[in-house]
Amino acid sequence: MSLPSLKDQFAALIATPSVSCTQPHWDQSNRAVIDLLASWLGALGFACEIQDVAPGKANLLATLGSGPGGLVLAGHSDTVPFDAELWQSDPLRLTEQGDRWLGLGVCDMKGFFPLVIEAVRGLQGQPLKQPLLVLATCDEESSMAGARALADAGRPLGRAAVIGEPTGLQPIRLHKGIMMERIDILGQSGHSSDPSLGHSALEAMHDVMGELRALRAQWQREFSNPQFGVPTPTLNLGCIHGGDNPNRICGQCSLEFDLRPLPGMDPQQLRAAINAKLQPLAERHRVRIDYAPLFDNVPPFEQSADSELVHLAEKLTGHAAQAVAFGTEAPYLQQLGCETLVLGPGDIACAHQPNEFLELARIEPTVQLLRQLIQHYCL
Structure with a gap:
């Protein structure tokens, strides 16, 4: 199949609702999002494995290349619930407004996956010495069941993992527990x-x-x-x-x-x-x-300041690694042996808010950063 354009990928993901919520009337399956990502990554040569976590809920683990080590680019495929009447536009439709794209999940964090795909497209034809893995999980916004299932399975993933949560392209190596x-x-x-x-x-x-x-x-x-x-x-x-x-x-x-x-x-x-x-x-x-x-706790997260991944991310971004108060899936990837960092293009201040947006100026720097990470760990 021919891959959709970057913008069309954003639009398709946002138009495919995948709310996860502790309230049953809001909770939805994420399987349609997983199937979209699997079709696009499969077209790029990735071997796609879908892991069923619960009825209607699944993780995707897509692998390009083989061997130990390598890089994991990770994110969650679900979103929070939304108040449609508070949005200036349809939350399930990608809308361009000045220098921004608006839509539910464009920042937190479906929009990370098209940027990963764009980074990989620019490196096609270069043989991988170490594998590249793309991970999409379910239910991060509620129970973290997808990441917990991966950790419980205990299967090693890669040498390093980058989670594309909204950090304004600043590396995050610590966060509090929940x-x-x-x-x-x-x-x-x-x-x-x-x-x-x-x-x-x-x-x-x-x-x-x-x-x-x-x-x-x-x-x-x-x-x-x-x-x-x-x-x-x-x-x-x-x-x-x-x-x-x-x-x-x-x-x-x-x-x-x-x-x-x-x-x-x-x-x-x-x-x-x-x-x-x-x-x-x-x-x-x-x-x-x-x-x-009320549910299992999310552990606090800390990646050593002296780790290879932290040094590399600080060098590539020009920013010292920071700490944030919000929680992520980082502790679960760390449990699988990955040096782990949280680093993505969105702004946490607009996550979980009406009119969630991604600044267009963040797109190209993110793609270039992802390519540099892939080059370092995989090429």
Whole structure:
């Protein structure tokens, strides 16, 4: 088959919805996106392997060349949900507006794949000494099930991996972890005129939040990394629900919170510290307290500043490697033995926002950068 133009590839990917979301009414299959990428990469000579992760959800691993080592260019094939009424244009149609392309996923991060294909097209005919792998995953924006499945399979990929998440073409070698947790308290309802008739879940939760805030203060004293814009770990009390009427002792209360640990902080130790505070409160208030993650945590990520990939990316971009607060699939690729870096053309400030865009001026520098990375690791 003849490959579509770069712009037509962008348009086709954006017109193929692949929302992943914890809310079932939003969640969609990514298989049509995977099939598009497989057809284009197959036309360039890649051997394309589709890995089914869950019904309607799949990863693509496309390989050009063979042997150990090589380079992995990676990204996710899904997008977040969108508010169509807040967009100035159709979010599922590529729209050119001045010096930008607009569309859902153009920045975060379907648009990375056409740029990879463009980089490879410019190197056709040159024999590879080491393999080039293109990885497209599912469900990064929700459960990270695609990257987790790869890590669980334990199959080595390449010597180095670059994830094209939006970083403004600045190399990122550190990011915080993500823990989203839930605490449920079951007390005993009763008439509010007599406190002895019940055990207030709301009052118990008040003390739970006090302990969480105290732990947050402790962790912020103990852990700090000046490379991050927010140098300490954060804990956000996100939402709370409980009770039903002013004249009833609150019988049930739930809290959901978000914890962003720094590299070097162990999520299991953090959970153990929280659990140690909860049991005495349960006994004091005579309530039941259940604590569990909303989903598996994303580990903090750190690639050594002295690694070959970091030195190369700093040399090619002219920027020192930085740290970001948002999470990526980097820890899972690192678990497979890849030196890993996050480096892509978009801007994180417009990701997950109406009117998501990619600056046209970023296209050619990204293609050239990808070709230089391929030349270094594969040619």
